[in-house]
Amino acid sequence: MLAPLSTEMALQPLRFWRAFIALNFLKYLTGLHEDRLARCALVDSMTLALDNRASWYGDLQTVLTRLNAPMEAPDAWAYLPQDVEKAVATLNTAMLAELQGAINNSPKLYLLHGLRERGDGLKVLDFRHYLHVPNAAHRRAITQILLSSHSLALERLRWTEHRRPRIPREDRKCRICKEAIESPEHALLECQADENLTTLRNTFIAKFYQECPTVVRPGQGSSAHLLQAMIHEEISIKLVAKFTFEVLSIFEGLPIEGLLPGDSCIVRAVLNAMRLDRYKGTGPGTVHSKACPCTDNPGKPVFSEWTMPVYYYYYYYYETILYDFMIRL
Numbered sequence: 001m002l003a004p005l006s007t008e009m010a011l012q013p014l015r016f017w018r019a020f021i022a023l024n025f026l027k028y029l030t031g032l033h034e035d036r037l038a039r040c041a042l043v044d045s046m047t048l049a050l051d052n053r054a055s056w057y058g059d060l061q062t063v064l065t066r067l068n069a070p071m072e073a074p075d076a077w078a079y080l081p082q083d084v085e086k087a088v089a090t091l092n093t094a095m096l097a098e099l100q101g102a103i104n105n106s107p108k109l110y111l112l113h114g115l116r117e118r119g120d121g122l123k124v125l126d127f128r129h130y131l132h133v134p135n136a137a138h139r140r141a142i143t144q145i146l147l148s149s150h151s152l153a154l155e156r157l158r159w160t161e162h163r164r165p166r167i168p169r170e171d172r173k174c175r176i177c178k179e180a181i182e183s184p185e186h187a188l189l190e191c192q193a194d195e196n197l198t199t200l201r202n203t204f205i206a207k208f209y210q211e212c213p214t215v216v217r218p219g220q221g222s223s224a225h226l227l228q229a230m231i232h233e234e235i236s237i238k239l240v241a242k243f244t245f246e247v248l249s250i251f252e253g254l255p256i257e258g259l260l261p262g263d264s265c266i267v268r269a270v271l272n273a274m275r276l277d278r279y280k281g282t283g284p285g286t287v288h289s290k291a292c293p294c295t296d297n298p299g300k301p302v303f304s305e306w307t308m309p310v311y312y313y314y315y316y317y318y319e320t321i322l323y324d325f326m327i328r329l
């Protein structure tokens with residue numbers, strides 16, 4: 001899905017961009033005097049196209065039809081730059097409709113829908129205000145939330161990895177309260193189960209309404225709409241991006257249930273055990289590290305008798321990784 005790349009950064013998709021260049025050239029040709037050879041060649045090309053024979057003009061017509069902006073074949077000598085301008089306008093409308101349709105039909109981009117439906121002069125193609133947030137980490141966080149490319153369970157458990165099947169949407173529960181679906185709006189505006197999170201949110205809400213007193217208040221509609229409204233405000237975008245970054249950091253510090261982090265000590269231990277089993281017999285294995293998301297003390301060995309069933313359980317999920325690993329040995 002490349003549509004957001006165009007709409008959020010004001011870049012014309014390549015297919016359209018090339019057609020615009022060809023139309024500009026056509027406009028130049030139609031503006032030439034009748035004695036000019038290039039103009040004669042164009043008339044020739046248009047005559048061939050009328051006969052359904054291979055020609056530059058015929059190719060251009062085919063391309064424009066495929067882009068949903070079909071172009072008429074008018075009388076070749078009476079063709080004027082103004083006629084080409086009409087074709088350019090049709091192509092532009094077709095491009096905007098296609099991009100808008102792609103965004104609106106994507107359920108993953110639901111936070112972008114609101115940004116466009118407000119109708120207060122916001123363009124389909126525009127370099128968006130949230131991309132101007134100066135802090136790179138904050139900018140990345142807000143962009144991840146808007147484009148549904150974040151580390152919250154709603155998105156993370158959609159992926160199928162290492163033979164784990166995709167988890168149904170209603171089961172992608174919040175890792176803190178374990179009740180609601182862990183969506184951006186739940187994490188940012190709803191979840192009450194963590195004290196740090198609620199303090200952070202209350203401070204943010206107070207600052208936000210100082211800067212933007214006219215925005216809808218919490219409770220005046222769905223949280224998703226409130227979040228859209230908050231992100232839409234240009235003056236407070238730095239504040240919103242910083243808050244998003246901080247909330248995502250809180251969530252990223254906690255493991256998602258049903259998902260083993262790739263760098264967890266269990267995985268390292270399994271990998272080590274596999275290697276040791278194969279080459280040296282059984283060895284001491286891996287110890288827990290400080291960075292490990294589990295609650296065991298750093299330095300404690302990962303494997304004990306009771307962790308062996310865990311070993312086999314994860315071995316099933318991590319078969320693919322292990323296989324890759326074995327190949328590399």
Ligand SMILES: [Zn+2]
Pocket residue numbers: 174175176177178179180186190191192193
């Ligand atoms: Zn929650």
Ligand SMILES: [Zn+2]
Pocket residue numbers: 265266287288289292293294295296
């Ligand atoms: Zn550990």
